[in-house]
Amino acid sequence: MPVDVDAAVIENRRLSADYNVLSLAAPEIAARAQPGQFVMVKTSGGNDPLLRRPFSIFEILRDGGAPIGVSIFNKRVGVGTTLLSRVEAGAHLATLGPLGRPFEPVDPPAEGWMVAGGVGLAPFVTLAEALAARGTRATLFYGARRAEELYCVDLFEALGVRVVLATEDGSLGVRGRITVPLEAALGDRPLGNPVKLYVCGPTPMMRACAQLAAAHGRACDVSLEQVMGCGLGGCYSCVVPARGAAGGAPHHTRTCIDGPIFDAQRIVWEAVSGHG
Amino acid sequence: MDLSLSIGSLTLPNPLIAASGCFGYGVEYADVVDLSTLGGVAVKGLFLSEREGHAPPRIVETPSGMLNAIGLQGIGVHRFIRERLPELRERRAIVIVNICGTTLDEYVEVARILSDAEGVHALELNISCPNIKEGGITFGCSLPGTHAVVSAVRKVTALPVIPKLTPNVTDVASFAKASEDAGADAVSLVNTFLAMAIDVHTRRPRLTNIVGGLSGPAIRPIAVRMVYECRRVVKIPIVGMGGIATADDVLEFMIAGANAVQVGTMNFVDPFIWDKLLSGVREYMTRHGIARLQDIVGTVDTRAREQAWISS
Secondary structure, three states, X not given: OOEEEEEEEEEEEEOOOOEEEEEEEOHHHHHHOOOOOEEEEOOOOOOOOOOOEEEEOOEEEEEOOEEEEEEEEEEOOOHHHHHHHHOOOOOEEEEEEEEOEOOOOOOOOOEEEEEEEHHHHOOHHHHHHHHHHOOOOEEEEEEEOOHHHOOOXXXXXXXXXXXXXXXXXXXXXXXXXXXXXXXXXXXXXXXXXXXXXXXXXXXXXXXXXXXXXXHOOOEEEEEOOOOOOOOOOOOOOOEEEEEEOOEEEEEEEEOOOOOEEXXXXXXXXXXXXXXX | OEOXXXXXXXEEOOOEEEOOOOOXXXXXXXXXXXXXXXXXXXXXXXXXXXXXXXXXXXXXXEOOEEEEOOOOOEOHHHHHHHHHHHHHHXXXXXXXXXXXXXXXXXXXXXXXXXXXXXXXXXXXXXXXOOXXXXXXXXXXXXXXXHHHHHHHHHHHOOOOEEEEOOOOOOOHHHHHHHHHHOOOOOEEEOOOEEEEOEEOOOOEEOOOOOEEEEEOHHHHHHHHHHHHHHHOOOOOOEEEEOOOOOHHHHHHHHHHOOOEEEEOHHHHHOOOHHHHHHHHHHHHHHHXXXXXXXXXXXXXXXXXXXXXXXXX
């Protein structure tokens, strides 16, 4: 059951001109949050922008073990995210959550491979924690255009996650898209060693990862983001063409309540609109 | 303190109804709202069969509002009765089913099916969706068409019949009158305003459907004016809507002439809005010594305003 919290901004940590991590005091949400779930944040007190914005829960903030809030990983793109990049500690933001279907973390001996592109890093800290708690070996494949756009890798290293980086300009890690080292790793792994992929990033990247997973016979979940009106299943804005869990013809399926986490094989990728 | 009202044979405990298209099938909100505390739940528009709706993007924000072109995606009347109505019944919701048709026969058939279903309390006729090409608005934009569809549904159901009117006509009040003449128990207004938004960099429309319906606080003053105009020509109850965000907005619509209101877009922004609206209305009643909320309906005092202007 989601709650709406008038959350005080604890800290706005600016990572660069375009990225920031916003920590919000919301113990009720933090206590209920599961990996991969999201919150709907009102970016202004007034009517512009009118609607809330969906954000994956980036971190569950704790104080001496007790959940005190959540953070969001924000990339400045439009009006709402620009407001969130500027907000100062002490401000209050209406925050509704936790929402959506969470990730299902795998247990050992299976491994969990997280594949993030750019701001798609957002849902993976919570998943990495859940995998670590189960003793599941985890790897993060994380790609961006250049080295300066790879953030918060230390959070994953602290959880014992193996990190594989890729940059399009070759300034750090493998040169090229993140699918390059991912494909190599999938090819190297014997089929008897189970692994599940968890993917979040631009639509073409998720589509490519879904194809790689299928080609190598690996399970693959994706975290989808679409323009969302309400986050609760009321407005039918955030639909993607998806087959049912048991197969069948694809239907427009709400990412807010049937997702945001989907089995990648359910998605009709050639019909998904979204960020390039 | 009496907040109740009647629409035909139906009594609503209060005037706050969740607007169709903005509340799913109601069950989606059962975790955050006690559905039995609402004046009613107008569920998403239903055709005879399932519909996929338009390809996304389906919404875009505009100043103090939003455009939508969902395209009436829906599960159809049979699946609704099987899969959603039992839970709505269990949660004691007052269920107003918004019904759609591409032909007059489809409206009649959907109305007939719902009239036999246990737990449906009223039918709202969607003759005003701007986002579908066939049926619907073609009835809502023609006076004989409105009269024909309301009379045809009237003949096959004992449930209260509430045509939902479009503002995309020259004179909404004449459509309210046509509805009343055809036997409607109430009218609801307004549906969204046909509108458009363009990305100037790509020169493409922001919605896949090119055009969509504008809702939210941006349209409220126009909707209030239209309710006021309708109140002057019909006696049946009016369900007013258009950007309601606060208790004052509820009261504004009622004073203009609405007996009940629907809240749509602002429920997206704040799904916990209902208690806030209700307590605000109660505070107003206490402050102004109003025992029965229906007593304020249509009480806008235009005469006083005219006198003030003349004497100034």
